[in-house]
Amino acid sequence: MTARLVPHRYRVVGHRACGPDVATIDVRPLEAAIGPAEPGQFAMLWAYGVGEVPISFRGVDAQPRRLRFTIRDVGEVSHALVGLRTGDVVGVRGPFGRGWRPETEAGRDVLVVAGGIGVCPLWPVVSRLRADRNRYGRLVVLVGARTPADLLDVDELRRWAAITGADLRVAVDRPAPGWHGPVGLVTDLLDEVDLHPEITSAFVCGPEVMMAATGRALLARGLAPERVRVSLERNMACGVRRCGRCQLGRLFVCVDGPVVDLVELGDLLEVAGR
Amino acid sequence: MVRSRHADRPVLLDGLGLEAILGELRRLGHTVYGPTRRGAAIGLGELRSVADLPAGWGDEQAPGRYRLRPRDDGAWFGHAVGADSWRRLLTPPREVLWRARRDGRGFEVVDEPAEPETLALVGVRPCDLAALRIQQRVVAASPEPAPSTPRPFVAVVECGAPAATCFCASTGDGPGVDDDADADLVLTELVDADRHVLVARARSARGAAVLATAPAEPASRDDLDAAVEVVRAAAGAQVRRLPDADACRSIADRPDHPRWADVAQRCLSCGSCTLVCPTCFCVVVADHTDLAGEEAWREARWDTCFSLDHSFIHGGSIRHELLARYRQWLTHKVATWWDQFGTSGCVGCGRCLTWCPAAIDLTEEVAALVADGATTATGGASP
Numbered sequence: 001m002t003a004r005l006v007p008h009r010y011r012v013v014g015h016r017a018c019g020p021d022v023a024t025i026d027v028r029p030l031e032a033a034i035g036p037a038e039p040g041q042f043a044m045l046w047a048y049g050v051g052e053v054p055i056s057f058r059g060v061d062a063q064p065r066r067l068r069f070t071i072r073d074v075g076e077v078s079h080a081l082v083g084l085r086t087g088d089v090v091g092v093r094g095p096f097g098r099g100w101r102p103e104t105e106a107g108r109d110v111l112v113v114a115g116g117i118g119v120c121p122l123w124p125v126v127s128r129l130r131a132d133r134n135r136y137g138r139l140v141v142l143v144g145a146r147t148p149a150d151l152l153d154v155d156e157l158r159r160w161a162a163i164t165g166a167d168l169r170v171a172v173d174r175p176a177p178g179w180h181g182p183v184g185l186v187t188d189l190l191d192e193v194d195l196h197p198e199i200t201s202a203f204v205c206g207p208e209v210m211m212a213a214t215g216r217a218l219l220a221r222g223l224a225p226e227r228v229r230v231s232l233e234r235n236m237a238c239g240v241r242r243c244g245r246c247q248l249g250r251l252f253v254c255v256d257g258p259v260v261d262l263v264e265l266g267d268l269l270e271v272a273g274r
Numbered sequence: 275m276v277r278s279r280h281a282d283r284p285v286l287l288d289g290l291g292l293e294a295i296l297g298e299l300r301r302l303g304h305t306v307y308g309p310t311r312r313g314a315a316i317g318l319g320e321l322r323s324v325a326d327l328p329a330g331w332g333d334e335q336a337p338g339r340y341r342l343r344p345r346d347d348g349a350w351f352g353h354a355v356g357a358d359s360w361r362r363l364l365t366p367p368r369e370v371l372w373r374a375r376r377d378g379r380g381f382e383v384v385d386e387p388a389e390p391e392t393l394a395l396v397g398v399r400p401c402d403l404a405a406l407r408i409q410q411r412v413v414a415a416s417p418e419p420a421p422s423t424p425r426p427f428v429a430v431v432e433c434g435a436p437a438a439t440c441f442c443a444s445t446g447d448g449p450g451v452d453d454d455a456d457a458d459l460v461l462t463e464l465v466d467a468d469r470h471v472l473v474a475r476a477r478s479a480r481g482a483a484v485l486a487t488a489p490a491e492p493a494s495r496d497d498l499d500a501a502v503e504v505v506r507a508a509a510g511a512q513v514r515r516l517p518d519a520d521a522c523r524s525i526a527d528r529p530d531h532p533r534w535a536d537v538a539q540r541c542l543s544c545g546s547c548t549l550v551c552p553t554c555f556c557v558v559v560a561d562h563t564d565l566a567g568e569e570a571w572r573e574a575r576w577d578t579c580f581s582l583d584h585s586f587i588h589g590g591s592i593r594h595e596l597l598a599r600y601r602q603w604l605t606h607k608v609a610t611w612w613d614q615f616g617t618s619g620c621v622g623c624g625r626c627l628t629w630c631p632a633a634i635d636l637t638e639e640v641a642a643l644v645a646d647g648a649t650t651a652t653g654g655a656s657p
Contacts, residue, residue: 006383030380048374048380048570049561049570052559052572075588078588089379089380237557238557240417240418241417242412242418242420242557243557243559243577244555245558245577245584245585247602247606249526250610250614272598273598274592274593274598
């Protein structure tokens with residue numbers, strides 16, 4: 001049995017509820033750790049006897065051997081994972097796939113666009129941008145969510161923006177009492193920001209329709225397609241290009257992605273059901 | 275592959291010679307598999323002797339139709355491929371990946387390395403040899419290739435009995451094999467009123483060693499010509515063809531072609547085509563536990579892209595429409611497979627035509643899809 005096909009045992013050492021159906025867990029290996037993960041890669045998390053789901057690394061640069069994942073309760077396995085408590089043991093396989101690779105965009109302005117829980121896979125990028133702040137130009141972060149309750153980690157993002165001098169803008173689609181910010185889609189925020197398209201690189205993560213719309217808008221603004229990266233979501237089951245379930249056209253999302261640029265993506269998201 | 279001097283000297287094997295080959299393969303520790311009659315079809319099973327071959331049985335195949343037909347010549351290999359394919363032996367339909375035991379609040383993975391069987395595959399058709407090669411490429415393309423298992427001994431039998439559903443001549447995968455085919459033995463059956471023999475050529479050192487143990491006589495020029503003629507006639511007898519690779523690949527750029535909606539009206543989404551296909555490789559990875567919850571194990575099970583589960587992510591299936599599932603299967607098989615593995619996923623074996631309960635003909639669908647996209651498809655085949 002090859003190494004990345006068998007789960008490593010990790011103990012939950014931190015657990016934080018981030019809303020009614022979202023939890024962030026920190027885990028540490030009981031024995032051998034999985035290999036080092038890059039921002040944008042994903043792991044397969046296994047709830048004993050329930051099943052396994054792909055989850056992007058929320059944090060890869062914290063203390064050595066400590067991994068962080070944010071999970072939304074949307075099915076049987078994620079329900080079990082959200083229900084984990086400190087001390088429980090979870091299986092972790094990975095890391096899998098190709099990540100954001102922010103280092104290739106050093107020296108350029110960076111635009112981060114997140115929709116809903118799509119902010120989580122982008123956190124390792126955001127952390128790297130802060131750690132290597134002087135290697136990048138202007139930072140712009142646009143965050144959209146359905147409702148104010150669906151916004152994750154906005155306070156943390158605001159602190160991050162204050163430290164890095166980033167232009168952070170947050171909008172919700174459906175406001176609730178107490179919401180004083182912009183109402184609309186994340187693409188509406190995009191219309192309002194100044195960009196220097198020739199020196200800007202974008203990292204985009206959110207629902208497929210949001211990524212497709214944002215991609216189109218960024219191309220219309222003059223960004224180069226190879227400078228716009230999105231993170232795809234499919235039902236990865238093996239992580240190693242074998243099970244065939246994560247195919248999107250010619251892509252195996254588990255290996256060719258999950259992060260691809262718009263040249264690699266082409267029109268694959270423009271046709272429903274592909 | 276090492277070619278022995280023996281490899282250059284084709285011989286003739288009769289029934290006793292073939293029996294000797296099977297015996298020698300068993301003596302070497304191989305479990306020998308080959309075509310055998312299973313009920314009303316020819317499948318693949320263990321060959322304990324030549325008597326297990328479906329001698330005197332041929333088949334009649336058409337889209338959505340398979341019937342055994344007795345032959346009056348007693349041919350051992352006088353049939354086209356059945357539903358069964360060699361991938362059942364090489365990547366079993368259900369395979370346990372690992373087991374784990376509950377351990378307090380956690381679990382412990384139990385490592386149980388399985389003893390791999392050393393297989394000898396006798397009677398592999400050229401189309402299926404191509405499929406074996408494609409499956410090897412699929413495995414090799416993974417960043418975590420499966421643990422290496424002993425390479426099976428492969429005895430190809432060139433095809434002299436294509437069915438009406440066969441189109442390997444158009445895909446370049448049959449009905450004969452090239453000189454560089456990755457096989458240990460290549461056999462061609464010659465059967466007429468006077469004799470029943472196999473022209474046998476070794477293609478590897480171990481093939482030559484096995485062949486050397488069998489009683490045989492040298493094949494004459496006429497025998498070799500007769501073998502060539504068997505293959506030539508089989509190619510000429512094929513009535514279907516797949517458009518060329520460039521045309522096939524173009525269907526990936528035609529997701530809106532009206533033919534997709536047309537075929538989706540006929541397709542039952544049963545997944546038969548994917549299960550009989552010798553190159554399909556999708557699996558579902560499923561976790562199981564015993565009733566007490568003390569043991570859990572993970573299984574890989576053959577999957578089909580026609581299931582809703584195949585593309586399920588939270589909230590629903592990406593390919594919830596049948597049109598999208600059929601489009602995925604066919605586009606992957608003949609178009610995006612090229613991008614992924616540098617080869618087509620279709621070897622022209624015709625199984626997906628024969629075993630489609632709706633009699634959908636892959637060659638006809640591809641032909642319609644590569645035709646002008648503006649042309650509205652007609653009704654298509656009916657059973």
